[in-house]
Amino acid sequence: xxxxxxxxxxxxxxxGLLLLVWSFPVLWGLITSLKTERDVLAYPPVVVFSPxxxxxxxxLFGATTILPNLVSSLIVAVSTTAVTMLLAIPAAYALxxxxxxxxxxxxxxxxxTQMLPPVGLVIPYFLMLRGLGWLDTYHGMVLLYITAALPFxxxxxxxxxxxxPREMEEAALLDRAGRLxxxxxxxxxxxxxxxxxxxxxxFLNAWNEFLFAVVLAGNRVRPVTVAMFNFxxxxxxxxxxxxxxxxxxxxxxxxxxxxxxxxxxKGLTVGAVKGGGRR
Amino acid sequence: xxGAGRIRLIGVGKRHGSVVALKDVDLxxxxxxxxxxxxxxxxxxxxxxxxxxGLESADEGRVLLDERDITDAEPGARDVAMVFxxxxxxxxxxxxxxxxxxxxxxxxxxxxxxxxxxxxAEKVHIGHLLERRPGQLSxxxxxxxxxxxxxxxxxxxxxxxxxxSNLDAKLRLETRVELKKLHRSLDVTTVYVTHDQEExxxxxxxxxVFMEGRIEQVGTPEEVFAQPKSLDVAAFLGSPPMNFLPAxxxxxxxxxxxxxIELARDYGAEREAVLGxxxxxxxxxxxxxxxxxxxxxxxxxxxxxxxHVGETLVRAxxxxxxxxxxGETVNLAFGADDIHVFDAASRQRx
Numbered sequence: 001x002x003x004x005x006x007x008x009x010x011x012x013x014x015x016g017l018l019l020l021v022w023s024f025p026v027l028w029g030l031i032t033s034l035k036t037e038r039d040v041l042a043y044p045p046v047v048v049f050s051p052x053x054x055x056x057x058x059x060l061f062g063a064t065t066i067l068p069n070l071v072s073s074l075i076v077a078v079s080t081t082a083v084t085m086l087l088a089i090p091a092a093y094a095l096x097x098x099x100x101x102x103x104x105x106x107x108x109x110x111x112x113t114q115m116l117p118p119v120g121l122v123i124p125y126f127l128m129l130r131g132l133g134w135l136d137t138y139h140g141m142v143l144l145y146i147t148a149a150l151p152f153x154x155x156x157x158x159x160x161x162x163x164x165p166r167e168m169e170e171a172a173l174l175d176r177a178g179r180l181x182x183x184x185x186x187x188x189x190x191x192x193x194x195x196x197x198x199x200x201x202x203f204l205n206a207w208n209e210f211l212f213a214v215v216l217a218g219n220r221v222r223p224v225t226v227a228m229f230n231f232x233x234x235x236x237x238x239x240x241x242x243x244x245x246x247x248x249x250x251x252x253x254x255x256x257x258x259x260x261x262x263x264x265x266k267g268l269t270v271g272a273v274k275g276g277g278r279r
Numbered sequence: 280x281x282g283a284g285r286i287r288l289i290g291v292g293k294r295h296g297s298v299v300a301l302k303d304v305d306l307x308x309x310x311x312x313x314x315x316x317x318x319x320x321x322x323x324x325x326x327x328x329x330x331x332x333g334l335e336s337a338d339e340g341r342v343l344l345d346e347r348d349i350t351d352a353e354p355g356a357r358d359v360a361m362v363f364x365x366x367x368x369x370x371x372x373x374x375x376x377x378x379x380x381x382x383x384x385x386x387x388x389x390x391x392x393x394x395x396x397x398x399x400a401e402k403v404h405i406g407h408l409l410e411r412r413p414g415q416l417s418x419x420x421x422x423x424x425x426x427x428x429x430x431x432x433x434x435x436x437x438x439x440x441x442x443x444s445n446l447d448a449k450l451r452l453e454t455r456v457e458l459k460k461l462h463r464s465l466d467v468t469t470v471y472v473t474h475d476q477e478e479x480x481x482x483x484x485x486x487x488v489f490m491e492g493r494i495e496q497v498g499t500p501e502e503v504f505a506q507p508k509s510l511d512v513a514a515f516l517g518s519p520p521m522n523f524l525p526a527x528x529x530x531x532x533x534x535x536x537x538x539x540i541e542l543a544r545d546y547g548a549e550r551e552a553v554l555g556x557x558x559x560x561x562x563x564x565x566x567x568x569x570x571x572x573x574x575x576x577x578x579x580x581x582x583x584x585x586x587h588v589g590e591t592l593v594r595a596x597x598x599x600x601x602x603x604x605x606g607e608t609v610n611l612a613f614g615a616d617d618i619h620v621f622d623a624a625s626r627q628r629x
Contacts, residue, residue, distance in 0.1 A: 167367035170334050175381035175428070176355035185380075189371040 033243035040239045055244035066245050069227035080145040080206040088153035096161035110151040122215050136217045144212055149202045160194025196263035204253055224249045283345055284310040284435040284468030291340035293326055300326045302492045313462050315471045315479035318489030328438055328472045332361050360429035361438040366421050368413035375409040378427045399431040419450050437469040476516050488512050510626040513555050522593045524554045536588040538568050543615040555619035561595035567612035572603050
């Protein structure tokens with residue numbers, strides 16, 4: 001017991017260090033976004049400077065506004081997330097509950113699709129979208145993102161559904177709920193932690209995607225990641241504006257993360273069922 | 280008797296893959312009866328209950344509820360309520376919402392739900408816990424909540440899957456009595472699955488003993504205990520279990536463990552048999568079959584005495600006032616009526 005305070009202090013120190021390492025880029029970005037371009041390029045870096053909101057004014061309301069691009073990103077990310085979840089929830093539930101012969105193999109296949117380097121898909125995707133006349137369209141981009149997000153979302157949620165005891169829907173069926181209402185009233189509320197995690201992941205991936213967006217879209221559909229790329233040009237990189245745009249672009253994801261957090265509570269099913277197996 | 284809730288199973292069979300879970304099960308349960316499905320694990324009793332609930336489908340045979348064929352009916356269309364071994368309470372709902380759920384699913388008016396929930400909760404003494412979540416309840420309270428959810432509507436049939444197995448010993452005895460009272464006050468046909476023979480004996484009006492996917496015997500607890508139809512049923516019922524002695528029958532006399540034993544009736548020509556004698560039927564007397572005391576287990580009211588009769592081990596339940604010491608030689612006696620005679624080959628009662 002004597003060593004406990006020292007141990008706690010050590011843990012705190014290590015945690016603090018890790019936090020610093022992880023948050024450093026964000027903090028640096030935040031600081032950069034408050035500097036003038038001159039201060040950004042100053043060498044050695046200036047620690048004391050007079051902060052300015054000019055960069056934010058420029059990226060939000062100036063000539064280089066990213067507001068339309070934020071809207072673009074939002075349309076793509078929200079549509080991708082909505083359609084993915086609509087398809088992934090029933091699919092994951094079915095996979096979790098049905099005794100399919102190739103369940104394990106399917107799981108591996110799903111993971112395998114994630115192992116493919118995206119850059120290898122750019123050309124085939126380009127040809128396909130061009131064939132459909134869907135280049136630089138919202139439905140084209142959303143379709144693309146869904147193909148990547150759907151297997152991952154299903155794979156992620158299957159494990160959450162599998163954790164919910166089968167007796168739950170059996171009880172609901174006997175309580176005259178029927179399959180769909182059993183899913184809605186009994187299963188989904190218990191899986192909401194997993195659903196929240198999946199929503200955050202899918203949204204995050206669609207929001208941050210750059211490669212496909214820059215190659216397969218970029219004019220009519222111009223998400224914020226592509227717009228930010230504009231701050232980097234051959235003659236000059238506008239670091240301060242880029243940093244301000246990055247901080248602004250982070251905001252929706254952070255808000256979503258905070259909203260999701262209260263649903264991501266472990267141990268919600270504790271006390272639901274007692275004892276082990278049946279038969 | 281409410282006149283509803285009569286169940287009949289006709290030739291019901293079920294396979295799980297290549298394993299035969301149930302084979303040719305016939306059962307007739309009267310309305311209002313408290314009926315126990317008793318058997319060791321894997322004997323098919325839970326499968327039978329799940330087929331009654333509609334959670335599993337019968338591969339063969341028919342299930343009738345009040346003469347209506349419900350073999351292929353959905354669980355929700357059967358008007359049955361079930362208490363699961365695990366209770367299966369909805370963890371994200373309060374006790375009140377849990378109990379109200381079956382009524383909410385059929386669009387019952389709110390004031391009616393309110394009244395029914397209170398009534399059901401009061402009946403199982405959890406009226407003060409309505410706002411809690413299942414996770415905040417003790418095991419016994421969770422079990423009551425599951426009961427309340429089942430009785431909140433008046434089902435035709437009430438199914439209980441080992442409802443007491445997760446309670447501690449004292450609570451189990453109390454709840455057993457309460458279940459019996461609850462059944463009387465509700466007057467709903469109740470089918471109760473248990474592997475605990477004592478539980479089934481004390482609680483059920485009638486019971487069916489399952490062995491390896493078949494029903495071995497159906498009857499009142501007294502009947503099944505007094506007249507077990509087979510060696511397996513005889514061995515399963517009673518604690519400590521019945522003593523078995525391999526014997527040779529000839530007329531009214533059996534030769535077992537080197538002794539001649541008088542039987543209650545004439546069993547005809549000579550044959551191989553097994554004699555069964557319950558430990559409680561054995562008396563220690565001045566004269567009888569000599570046996571050596573091997574071990575004495577004191578139970579308080581009585582004692583279990585392990586005895587050697589020649590090579591064979593025999594257990595007797597004797598009054599605690601009878602003093603026996605280990606190593607001592609005593610004499611065993613029992614009435615001819617207390618001897619159960621089974622055929623050695625078919626294992627059936629003779």
